[in-house]
Amino acid sequence: xxxxxxxxxxxxxxxxxxxxxxxxxxxxxxxxxxxxxxxxxxxxxxxxxxxxxxxxxxxxxxxxxxxxxxxxxxxxxxxxxxxxxxxxxxxxxxxxxxxxxxxxxxxxxxxxxxxxxxxxxxxxxxxxxxxxxxxxxxxxxxxxxxxxxxxxxxxxxxxxxxxxxxxxxxxxxxxxxxxxxxxxxxxxxxxxxxxxxxxxxxxxxxxxxxxxxxxxxxxxxxxxxxxxxxxxxxxxxxxxxxxxxxxxxxxxxxxxxxxxxxxxxxxxxxxxxxxxxxxxxxxxxxxxxxxxxxxxxxxxxxxxxxxxxxxxxxxxxxxxxxxxxxxxxxxxxxxxxxxxxxxxxxxxxxxxxxxxxxxxxxxxxxxxxxxxxxxxxxxxxxxxxxxxxxxxxxxxxxxxxxxxxxxxxxxxxxxxxxxxxxxxxxxxxxxxxxxxxxxxxxxxxxxxxxxxxxxxxxxxxxxxxxxxxxxxxxxxxxxxxxxxxxxxxxxxxxxxxxxxxxxxxxxxxxxxxxxxxxxxxxxxxxxxxxxxxxxxxxxxxxxxxxxxxxxxxxxxxxxxxxxxxxxxxxxx
Amino acid sequence: xxxxxxxxxxxxxxxxxxxxxxxxxxxxxxxxxxxxxxxxxxxxxxxxxxxxxxxxxxxxxxxxxxxxxxxxxxxxxxxxxxxxxxxxxxxxxxxxxxxxxxxxxxxxxxxxxxxxxxxxxxxxxxxxxxxxxxxxxxxxxxxxxxxxxxxxxxxxxxxxxxxxxxxxxxxxxxxxxxxxxxxxxxxxxxxxxxxxxxxxxxxxxxxxxx
Numbered sequence: 127x128x129x130x131x132x133x134x135x136x137x138x139x140x141x142x143x144x145x146x147x148x149x150x151x152x153x154x155x156x157x158x159x160x161x162x163x164x165x166x167x168x169x170x171x172x173x174x175x176x177x178x179x180x181x182x183x184x185x186x187x188x189x190x191x192x193x194x195x196x197x198x199x200x201x202x203x204x205x206x207x208x209x210x211x212x213x214x215x216x217x218x219x220x221x222x223x224x225x226x227x228x229x230x231x232x233x234x235x236x237x238x239x240x241x242x243x244x245x246x247x248x249x250x251x252x253x254x255x256x257x258x259x260x261x262x263x264x265x266x267x268x269x270x271x272x273x274x275x276x277x278x279x280x281x282x283x284x285x286x287x288x289x290x291x292x293x294x295x296x297x298x299x300x301x302x303x304x305x306x307x308x309x310x311x312x313x314x315x316x317x318x319x320x321x322x323x324x325x326x327x328x329x330x331x332x333x334x335x336x337x338x339x340x341x342x343x344x345x346x347x348x349x350x351x352x353x354x355x356x357x358x359x360x361x362x363x364x365x366x367x368x369x370x371x372x373x374x375x376x377x378x379x380x381x382x383x384x385x386x387x388x389x390x391x392x393x394x395x396x397x398x399x400x401x402x403x404x405x406x407x408x409x410x411x412x413x414x415x416x417x418x419x420x421x422x423x424x425x426x427x428x429x430x431x432x433x434x435x436x437x438x439x440x441x442x443x444x445x446x447x448x449x450x451x452x453x454x455x456x457x458x459x460x461x462x463x464x465x466x467x468x469x470x471x472x473x474x475x476x477x478x479x480x481x482x483x484x485x486x487x488x489x490x491x492x493x494x495x496x497x498x499x500x501x502x503x504x505x506x507x508x509x510x511x512x513x514x515x516x517x518x519x520x521x522x523x524x525x526x527x528x529x530x531x532x533x534x535x536x537x538x539x540x541x542x543x544x545x546x547x548x549x550x551x552x553x554x555x556x557x558x559x560x561x562x563x564x565x566x567x568x569x570x571x572x573x574x575x576x577x578x579x580x581x582x583x584x585x586x587x588x589x590x591x592x593x594x595x596x597x598x599x600x601x602x603x604x605x606x607x608x609x610x611x612x613x614x615x616x617x618x619x620x621x622x623x624x625x626x627x628x629x630x631x632x633x634x635x636x637x638x639x640x641x642x643x644x645x646x647x648x649x650x651x652x653x654x655x656x657x658x659x660x661x662x663x664x665x666x667x668x669x670x671x672x673x674x675x676x677x678x679x680x681x682x683x684x685x686x687x688x689x690x691x692x693x694x695x696x697x698x
Numbered sequence: 699x700x701x702x703x704x705x706x707x708x709x710x711x712x713x714x715x716x717x718x719x720x721x722x723x724x725x726x727x728x729x730x731x732x733x734x735x736x737x738x739x740x741x742x743x744x745x746x747x748x749x750x751x752x753x754x755x756x757x758x759x760x761x762x763x764x765x766x767x768x769x770x771x772x773x774x775x776x777x778x779x780x781x782x783x784x785x786x787x788x789x790x791x792x793x794x795x796x797x798x799x800x801x802x803x804x805x806x807x808x809x810x811x812x813x814x815x816x817x818x819x820x821x822x823x824x825x826x827x828x829x830x831x832x833x834x835x836x837x838x839x840x841x842x843x844x845x846x847x848x849x850x851x852x853x854x855x856x857x858x859x860x861x862x863x864x865x866x867x868x869x870x871x872x873x874x875x876x877x878x879x880x881x882x883x884x885x886x887x888x889x890x891x892x893x894x895x896x897x898x899x900x901x902x903x904x905x906x907x908x
Binding site for chain 1: 767803804805836837840841842843845846857858859860875903904
């Protein structure tokens with residue numbers, strides 16, 4: 127009996143060892159690593175602080191991508207919009223899902239390490255049950271939640287280390303973005319532009335969760351820009367922040383996009399309504415607003431300009447410009463210059479059908495409007511692009527190899543909105559357009575019978591549209607470019623995830639997922655092998671646009687829901 | 699690791715709810731047998747355990763109904779205020795004796811719709827007052843307000859994710875992601891006014907089923 131028992135206990139002791147044998151000890155994510163992320167990892171929302179959505183890895187490339195096959199997949203157990211990138215740090219992968227869940231994997235095998243689910247107040251309403259990913263910093267992992275909390279977890283065990291409130295969920299404040307981390311701070315923003323919030327970016331001490339600074343996107347009377355809001359309107363003026371900011375470590379400025387002004391009808395708040403529909407430059411240590419560019423004043427179209435501008439060095443007329451590039455929801459592609467403070471206008475031009483702007487001021491970029499295209503209380507207005515814009519939240523990508531910007535767009539779409547009076551009530555929708563109008567707002571054009579969604583490739587410096595790949599219906603697919611001369615993206619209601627030749631736009635590979643793919647793709651390498659990772663899981667606003675299409679199109683499309691983490695590699 | 703984190707909809711842990719009174723999720727707490735104030739007295743099967751604030755209490759028999767967010771002094775609704783086949787009226791229960799609108803909890807918000815009583819199934823008809831029906835206005839999917847009327851389907855709909863419910867058939871789900879019917883609030887007419895005839899038929903909200 128002695129011998130077998132001893133053998134048995136030796137075997138038992140081996141089990142946990144074997145189970146974790148493949149994973150090295152967790153590598154802390156330092157400021158230095160975030161400034162120069164290794165090619166093998168995907169350490170943050172867009173892969174780097176500049177917001178490129180670019181992986182330098184090139185083992186999977188335009189020559190062999192046809193052999194891409196599923197290495198592993200995993201069902202998240204959630205429906206609704208799965209939008210988060212799989213974030214990878216030396217073999218550890220972290221994915222977030224709707225309902226504030228984080229799942230940790232061994233990146234190579236898909237073995238689950240732990241799962242965390244933030245419990246939420248039972249009275250909470252989730253207009254956007256989604257999440258766009260974790261942030262990693264030093265020995266912690268951060269999650270922003272739909273009950274307006276920031277949670278710090280141990281990335282090895284999933285244990286909750288601290289949580290801190292960042293807003294009043296009862297008043298419609300919530301968070302769905304991946305936090306931004308730098309210089310010992312973890313930064314996040316608040317959604318709620320349809321609940322009449324007053325938006326802000328908030329920075330917490332990454333170690334303790336204590337608030338360091340909070341900068342409102344909507345100034346109060348007496349503050350710079352406060353005179354662009356009449357009376358008390360600033361208190362519920364919107365300007366939500368629901369996409370991760372980009373960051374320039376050289377100037378210590380973070381760049382955040384801001385959402386629509388609230389409520390939707392512009393005559394309720396005559397004025398420019400700073401800093402809604404803008405990019406704002408915030409000092410990362412103090413939160414001080416150092417510069418801004420407002421893409422359109424006195425918003426009337428629900429055109430959130432929340433996706434942060436990409437930091438790119440653009441060559442224009444033989445001169446290199448340290449630039450901010452943003453494909454606006456308002457349908458214009460914006461080329462701005464960043465400095466150690468002010469943001470300067472360089473150029474802008476429409477990349478989809480746009481019938482609202484009649485001209486732009488050549489010095490400031492301030493648009494002049496065709497007033498017949500500007501919605502208002504008590505009138506019905508037709509305008510293009512639709513309220514979901516030329517590009518909604520899903521990010522562009524930039525490849526330093528091709529020098530091109532890749533834009534996931536929706537073209538040839540318009541909206542019709544009728545404004546109506548609305549009264550603010552805490553926690554209730556505060557929109558000023560009837561909900562049945564919003565659900566049926568889309569107006570098709572002759573061109574949209576041919577195609578709507580697009581993947582566009584641009585040379586920003588020369589303003590040249592190098593190639594465009596059309597889709598019959600919508601595109602809600604975040605893009606990723608790679609060093610293998612590839613661009614990856616999903617976003618269509620046929621559930622496909624695709625790879626394009628980054629230089630020519632030729633479609634090289636597609637894979638039918640179990641649901642539509644609105645997740646941010648990422649790429650990483652383990653043991654010398656490159657992987658492509660993305661979540662499928664159709665929902666939230668992509669599903670709303672589908673509902674609006676179903677209301678006006680002859681045919682109806684049902685996109686199945688349910689999240690899956692997919693990780694691809696080359697077949698041997 | 700806490701096995702509860704594996705549940706797709708785990709019971710809320712009162713300690714995790716800084717803005718919610720402890721034991722607010724009474725049914726869940728009872729199921730888990732872990733509620734510290736199990737002995738707290740309350741009336742009505744779906745009433746919250748913390749009953750000190752009348753505005754937070756679930757609707758009680760005899761309560762009137764008033765328009766949600768209305769200005770001025772509360773005006774109890776009558777059958778005539780609810781127009782057949784039109785957009786639902788959002789309302790809160792109103793305690794006429796204590797003169798308290800029970801708007802302290804979102805779970806007290808109800809939608810009122812009116813249909814021809816001849817078209818209602820027997821159970822629904824028994825809960826209706828002259829064709830006026832009350833259902834929880836909190837969608838059982840993700841907790842948004844159910845506010846819309848889809849005339850073509852004679853259904854009420856939630857804006858957030860398009861769940862549709864059939865008021866003539868007990869609020870059952872007819873389309874969309876909601877997992878269960880809208881809880882019904884039985885009504886009666888008392889002295890010309892719409893009044894609550896009994897508690898919700900099931901717990902309002904997302905997590906508690908039945």
